Amino acid sequence: MTTYEAPLDEMQFVIRELAALDTLTALPEWRDIDAETVNAVLQEASRFASEVLAPLNQTGDQRGVICKDNHVITAPGFREAYQRYVTSGWNRLGFDEDYGGQSMPNLVGAAVQEMWKSANLAFSACFQLTQGAAEAILQRSTEEQRKKYLPAMIEGRWTGTMNLTEPQAGSDLAAVRTRAVRQEDGSYRLFGQKIFITYGEHDLAENIIHLVLARTPDAPPGVKGISLFIVPKFLVNDDGTLGSRNDAFCLSVEHKLGIHGSPTCVLSYGDQGGAVGYLVGEENRGLEYMFTMMNVARISVGLEGVAIGERAYQQAREYARTRVQGRDVSGSDQSVPIIRHPDVRRMLLLMKAQTEATRALAYVVVAARDLAGHHPDEQIRQRNQAFVELMTPIVKGWSTETGIEIASLGIQVHGGMGYVEETGAAQHWRDARITTIYEGTTGIQANDLIGRKIARDQGITIRAVLEEIRAFASQLEAQDASLLSIKNSLVQGADALAAATEFILTSFQADPRRVMFGAVPFLKLFGIVAGGWQLARGAKISAARLGEGKGDPAFYKAKIATARFFAEHVLAIAPGLAHAVIHGGEVDGLLSDDQL
């Protein structure tokens, strides 16, 4: 069994120094919250993650879930842990106080989410789905629906799901076929099959509130004819008690590569006369509603990349410190812990630097979301909203791609032991592999980035970000070799990103295929430049703190060294990626489908 300890110092550094928690706690919304409160929340969450969730991570992987007679039984220990999660009030953290929530900034919620995901990714999916479903109801439902469903969901007594995918409708939701027929009482009856439904059925809570995309009989074709419905597993009486079992059943669960503890269900609606559903908002606007939530969900999945990276890094570091093998390359006959070997150090630093870069970027984006939602100044809200929208596909796509790479390095550090399942290193890699797929593949993220966030925006937001990066780099005084390297790499990276961006803006209209061919390399380029920027900001602040003689010098020195490593080993490939974006698209037209 492997352990997990939240990197609290690092999280606090990012929350306070890079994501500017004090700017948030100065807002009316969060005036009652101070750094001490946040500290206490993170401490408690850390303990819960280490003591309750982390010990069940391997259990979930090894025991998986059992589906029998439409019921799903989760792994041993999951029910008890879920009860502790609910009674400890963790599910309330980010929600509106009006419905029983605790109204913490999303920035704090992001750190807590990261802990849950590091500790037990498969388990954490249940919390996240409930949160997403509750958000949708909060934003789009009637007050009556909110009062009926939200308190129990926010408490965690009931969980939630998102039902999008059907066998013929994966990335392309225009192809959704599930039918919803309006009844005389204003409710609907749903008929159809949904697949890949995370926690679509389980034994953790007394009710499940499904949010389901479906078509009414007279809906227009394509994405403009899809509506969103609340379909409870058990109907809810007016007094809040549970009524009859609805006609929504789990047929089977998938046998997956990873996240075995998380049931991925095939759900059948309406086999026995129709599943009772209630329209959310207006008919035919379901996809629009879903997309609002999806951006939040995408950042959450981005945090999964960070979380798996952290967990894999902790495990590899521990192994490297204790496994004795081989002699020091500098000479001596003594065997040494493998952490002394240059390539093992390089791998650990690649894990550490990339985890810190993805975390810093994700938290900064979440803080911008908080500002976009709650700052009194309209202009500041808009500017932050534009930043969040631009960066969401990068946080999702780049952090998850990077998380898989980090988990793979974690196996490599273990050598042969990494290939043995009992060690636990391989589980992180298998678990991580879903993160670049669900909530929109990396390709979907990259298309969103280029099509909606850059071309449609005519480059306004990305140019502003580039300007900010360059202004920051120009102010980065090169006091020592490390800061100089960081500065040079960041300037070179920003130049590469700017060149690729201009190529996209000038070519997208005339030749969208050619531009889209480089979408994923562009997303990765943007990711490493944005991540390098955040690490460089951290290095600058660390240098200042060292100069002031404040805090732990070892911590700040490590921040600078890590940023430098990232600059030399990761950011250095930025020009190569820009080359692929700008020059790589012409190949697309040279090969027919048959020649592939």
Add this chain to the structure above:
Amino acid sequence: MTTYEAPLDEMQFVIRELAALDTLTALPEWRDIDAETVNAVLQEASRFASEVLAPLNQTGDQRGVICKDNHVITAPGFREAYQRYVTSGWNRLGFDEDYGGQSMPNLVGAAVQEMWKSANLAFSACFQLTQGAAEAILQRSTEEQRKKYLPAMIEGRWTGTMNLTEPQAGSDLAAVRTRAVRQEDGSYRLFGQKIFITYGEHDLAENIIHLVLARTPDAPPGVKGISLFIVPKFLVNDDGTLGSRNDAFCLSVEHKLGIHGSPTCVLSYGDQGGAVGYLVGEENRGLEYMFTMMNVARISVGLEGVAIGERAYQQAREYARTRVQGRDVSGSDQSVPIIRHPDVRRMLLLMKAQTEATRALAYVVVAARDLAGHHPDEQIRQRNQAFVELMTPIVKGWSTETGIEIASLGIQVHGGMGYVEETGAAQHWRDARITTIYEGTTGIQANDLIGRKIARDQGITIRAVLEEIRAFASQLEAQDASLLSIKNSLVQGADALAAATEFILTSFQADPRRVMFGAVPFLKLFGIVAGGWQLARGAKISAARLGEGKGDPAFYKAKIATARFFAEHVLAIAPGLAHAVIHGGEVDGLLSDDQL
């Protein structure tokens, strides 16, 4: 169930055009072999791989092996398939005719091996281990030992194993503790435990010949006190029949991430009084003998990277052609097969281009091995031997790292279905993950490359290779945009490799830690430059064939487009990797072990 079809046209192109089969068949050793014979062998092997081995790939993954009472039972169908493999004579292919072999060039053997590995990686390990053990006996044993063990091993009636690893001795074989005590009759008794023994026990063949590293009581410490022993599972009588069961038993098998069909055994020697063993060659030279074979084994593992890449690519391409989802980015309301989407094409090309690059390099190196072994001119033998030694860690390290990346892309092309185990895409990724670990991790390969093959060689061989690459690039007439791009990228790549090489040669003595810190980035840099070189050679030949109006124009056009894709998307990052090698090592000294 997924299918496999050997890429015969591509293999023939590489064998004939890049690896110059005719140079080999002109040698006395292979005078009886012509292109027709080779063609027939490849055709037959392709059929055997598709019909016999490939259908058992998923069976092996799902059923695994069972270890009970010291016996190992392989997956259903494996026994029958192994029998067909033996009776078809496939095991004899590369061996000396004197002991029942067919004496084919290794170049042909490499293509056949690739097919076995693509079709069923877990199964193919059994053949490969037998081959390695037989090679060791052939090269290092007495004629008496050869006559006793080789005919049955070459036929395939008996299999072989390599016993190196012990719990405390993984990458560091100096730590081997298994004891071998000499007896009055000249034999030895062995005592100790070996782990990670591939096909250390199984039910496929009637006997298993273990090759075991152990120490005699008076041996010097470290690597200079290790000897190599033949330890048969059943002792062999003088008439070749099987005698009594030896004291070597399987205690358990590992529960692994992948290659479930291949038993990875814990073997215990001497629990019941001592396992009978016979010294190979001289005492204390075991590691030296093992290293000779290890180079061959490393190229074989490199071919596993190629093979998994090919298999994953075939499966992803098939899925992309048949899965209909989303609309063409260029417009139109029709749903299209996902192969039309630019990012899916990019992924497929990244799979195809890297598979072809790793294959071309591996086959060229194997052909050089054939020349090194059999060319009548001593100078040519030496030059080729130096080339093989330089390139072996690259074929092993780069092809396997790339194979994992390709298998991951294969999952990504499948979207959510890629995460469902039944689809089969995930198995390739899990199976591939061992290849960067066994037979020496990528870090070990990179250290070997820098320490033994470049620094100790004072850069003579690598400089000659660089000169050859540059001479080739200068002759590459840029007839069209693709050849021009290929030429420019190759020149830039060679410059980057040259700069990194000079850094290594000037800094290694003074600061080996700093140089070794960049060993793996250097290995990858060398890999992409060498692979890009081979693809560029293929593009040049293809342009010539197109000019001559020979062969299938679609095939040659695809070769040129694929080489161009590799140049723009892969080779383009060469300068970034060189930067990491040259500037990235200083970070090593900035962090203590505690700060990692």
